[in-house]
């Protein structure tokens with residue numbers, strides 16, 4: 001019997017990938033690097049600084065900036081990203097999320113957020129579901145980003161369970177690999193590119209049978 005749920009944020013609870021894309025695309029323009037939608041897929045689930053490093057490699061500019069300049073570029077992208085988040089409302093929850101969280105609450109299944117985003121608490125408050133989560137992993141405390149399983153192990157620990165006792169929900173391959181690497185049951189949420197290695201995949205959380213999932 002599964003005891004806890006661990007959710008990724010971007011692509012599972014809400015679609016903030018479109019805002020990450022716009023902010024990275026504009027920053028890319030300023031430094032002469034083309035960031036298109038296809039390349040943006042590679043940034044899903046990847047931390048802010050690791051995303052910048054990938055963009056610099058993509059534009060063959062990985063040796064052109066000092067650590068301080070990289071910090072400034074990442075901060076500039078984040079300022080733009082946070083501006084784009086200002087109009088977020090509960091209507092931006094992905095289909096089925098609200099009902100799924102309510103159903104989990106009715107069955108007293110604790111829920112955690114395992115997101116690479118340092119903006120997760122702000123986003124969850126905008127979506128009016130912050131109170132619904134029993135734990136949010138602070139990505140600043142982690143040693144390794146996804147696909148390392150650390151964030152999912154930590155989320156299970158914060159809920160008081162082992163990874164095997166939890167179900168993880170992810171839309172990005174990096175996150176899915178992290179979930180599987182710690183023995184957690186993985187639900188892949190399809191948002192674009194195919195996902196490999198999930199125990200089951202859905203397009204929306206409405207497709208899930210909660211009782212079957214708890215017994216998976």
Ligand code: B16
Pocket residue numbers: 008009010011017020043044045046047048051078114115116117118119120172
């Ligand atoms: P921030 P997730 C990830 O969220 C995004 O998918 C990824 O594109 C982003 O770079 C990362 O959060 C860090 O976000 O700049 O807000 O700290 O999918 O792990 O919920």
Ligand code: MG
Pocket residue numbers: 008009010011012044045170171172175
């Ligand atoms: Mg995601």
